[in-house]
Amino acid sequence: MSSSYPHLSLHVAGQWLSAASGGERPVINPADESVLATLPLAGPAELAVAAESAQRGFEQWRRVRPHDRYVILRRAAELLRERAGEIATVLTLEQGKPLAEAKREVTLSADIIDFQAEEGKRLYGRTVAPRVDGILSHTVQRVPVGPVAAFTPWNFPVNLPSRKLGSALAAGCSVVLKPAEETPGSAMLLVRCFLDAGVPAEAIQLVWGDPAQVSSFLIERPEIAKVSVTGSVAVGKLLGEQAARHVKRFTGELGGHAPVIVAEDMADGAGMGFVLKQSVTAKYRNAGQVCASPIRFYVPRAQLATFGERFAAASQKLQLGSGLDAATQMGPLAHARRIEDMERFVDDAVGQGARLLTGGHRVARPGFFFEPTVFAEAPLSSRVMQQEPFGPIAVIQPYDTLDGAIEQANALPYALGAYAFTRDLHTAHRLGEGIEAGMVGINHFGVSQPELPFGGHKESGLGQEQGAEGITHYTEVKTVTIGTPF
Ligand SMILES: NC(=O)c1ccc[n+]([C@@H]2O[C@H](COP(=O)([O-])OP(=O)(O)OC[C@H]3O[C@@H](n4cnc5c(N)ncnc54)[C@H](O)[C@@H]3O)[C@@H](O)[C@H]2O)c1
Numbered sequence: 001m002s003s004s005y006p007h008l009s010l011h012v013a014g015q016w017l018s019a020a021s022g023g024e025r026p027v028i029n030p031a032d033e034s035v036l037a038t039l040p041l042a043g044p045a046e047l048a049v050a051a052e053s054a055q056r057g058f059e060q061w062r063r064v065r066p067h068d069r070y071v072i073l074r075r076a077a078e079l080l081r082e083r084a085g086e087i088a089t090v091l092t093l094e095q096g097k098p099l100a101e102a103k104r105e106v107t108l109s110a111d112i113i114d115f116q117a118e119e120g121k122r123l124y125g126r127t128v129a130p131r132v133d134g135i136l137s138h139t140v141q142r143v144p145v146g147p148v149a150a151f152t153p154w155n156f157p158v159n160l161p162s163r164k165l166g167s168a169l170a171a172g173c174s175v176v177l178k179p180a181e182e183t184p185g186s187a188m189l190l191v192r193c194f195l196d197a198g199v200p201a202e203a204i205q206l207v208w209g210d211p212a213q214v215s216s217f218l219i220e221r222p223e224i225a226k227v228s229v230t231g232s233v234a235v236g237k238l239l240g241e242q243a244a245r246h247v248k249r250f251t252g253e254l255g256g257h258a259p260v261i262v263a264e265d266m267a268d269g270a271g272m273g274f275v276l277k278q279s280v281t282a283k284y285r286n287a288g289q290v291c292a293s294p295i296r297f298y299v300p301r302a303q304l305a306t307f308g309e310r311f312a313a314a315s316q317k318l319q320l321g322s323g324l325d326a327a328t329q330m331g332p333l334a335h336a337r338r339i340e341d342m343e344r345f346v347d348d349a350v351g352q353g354a355r356l357l358t359g360g361h362r363v364a365r366p367g368f369f370f371e372p373t374v375f376a377e378a379p380l381s382s383r384v385m386q387q388e389p390f391g392p393i394a395v396i397q398p399y400d401t402l403d404g405a406i407e408q409a410n411a412l413p414y415a416l417g418a419y420a421f422t423r424d425l426h427t428a429h430r431l432g433e434g435i436e437a438g439m440v441g442i443n444h445f446g447v448s449q450p451e452l453p454f455g456g457h458k459e460s461g462l463g464q465e466q467g468a469e470g471i472t473h474y475t476e477v478k479t480v481t482i483g484t485p486f
């Protein structure tokens with residue numbers, strides 16, 4: 001066990017619980033496979049108490065004036081900044097990403113909370129002129145939806161809960177948060193920031209458990225008004241179906257399979273150098289475990305060989321290691337199942353005739369390390385071209401016309417992030433309009449910003465987080481219309 005890693009507890013009905021009826025599981029350091037801590041798991045008993053408490057927390061928190069909620073949430077963001085060093089170390093220990101990336105995640109999360117706190121003051125309603133006599137006022141209001149059940153994965157264990165907690169709390173909702181069991185420590189420290197800042201103890205419940213049992217149990221509870229999940233398309237569909245059965249509000253931030261179209265005017269010389277530098281950095285950030293990570297690179301057929309060779313060469317140069325080592329550029333994958341998944345993607349692609357340019361293997365050392373891997377000309381039927389690899393795998397594909405490239409980019413049911421590179425403004429507009437995605441980045445990969453909505457089209461999701469849109473998904477529209485009594 002590491003001395004930098006916290007003792008883990010659930011937070012239910014205002015109490016920190018270090019044991020619960022669902023048993024326990026170990027938390028593993030993905031960089032060396034050592035055990036960091038033991039995680040207590042909630043069973044139905046704690047989940048029922050959490051749901052009831054979330055209802056009380058909602059009744060209390062919704063009555064706090066928006067400006068007072070704003071002051072408390074800004075304080076939570078400040079505490080997160082003050083504790084960023086400690087929280088980032090825990091994040092790296094349990095998740096694997098380089099410490100600098102973890103620090104950036106924590107401070108960016110504080111910015112997300114700040115932005116949503118501000119938006120909480122701007123949940124304006126409107127008055128509507130009556131069309132008949134005898135009406136004093138029609139008022140259209142935005143009211144908090146109620147207690148939220150929120151589920152988040154392990155790839156951004158502070159950022160993703162911050163998106164949900166920041167928006168839901170700013171709107172006046174309470175939250176039952178179930179972060180990933182693989183990365184509980186940093187999420188727990190995040191929740192502490194909110195509680196220490198003055199969010200009422202019953203407005204945030206923090207649970208872990210058997211994911212399918214926890215989600216089914218909570219979604220069916222009458223107290224839960226809204227389900228918000230960040231995760232795979234499969235889990236999003238399942239939870240969305242369950243939510244729909246009970247007519248609960250639903251937000252799904254789901255998987256992606258981001259294309260990158262390199263236009264002719266950026267496919268050689270300095271242009272190609274610029275594209276490669278940005279692409280390699282973006283591809284291997286968080287070991288490729290980013291929902292908006294670039295996966296399919298479409299380049300003009302004449303440049304395919306050069307682009308592929310240079311991408312593979314840059315990939316080979318990356319320094320792999322523990323995220324706590326300052327020299328590390330790419331850490332391990334988050335858990336053992338990710339390695340098995342990468343091996344399945346590679347075997348299938350090779351079996352279907354894709355050309356492996358570099359990588360393709362687990363690294364022979366303790367920890368869940370996988371080589372940066374580049375394929376060229378993978379058939380559309382291959383698994384890597386159909387499913388999100390969610391790891392350090394890139395595929396370089398040729399195109400003959402820009403319209404053909406756009407068609408290939410749009411061929412999958414995913415539509416989260418998408419990217420393109422061009423010098424020409426007309427081509428930029430054509431790409432921006434033609435590519436189907438919730439977020440299109442042209443000449444850069446920075447589509448996720450606290451100020452901008454983040455969300456997918458098609459099967460990549462429903463609703464958005466961050467930006468002005470984020471908070472609206474935790475509100476309902478309510479109309480109050482008052483007539484004269486006689
Ligand atoms: N669109 C986005 O904003 C976004 C952001 C990050 C990750 N993701 C996606 O998340 C996925 C990776 O994360 P993951 O593999 O942990 O996702 P996952 O779908 O397996 O799990 C996501 C969360 O849902 C919980 N969960 C609830 N009910 C569950 C059930 N019945 N079965 C399994 N899990 C259940 C998990 O425990 C976890 O907390 C990728 O597809 C990635 O693209 C999307």
Ligand SMILES: O=S(=O)(O)c1ccc(CO)cc1
Nearest residue numbers: 155156159290291292448449
């Ligand atoms: O760090 S961010 O670029 O804001 C970012 C991007 C994507 C995700 C979801 O996987 C989380 C954070």
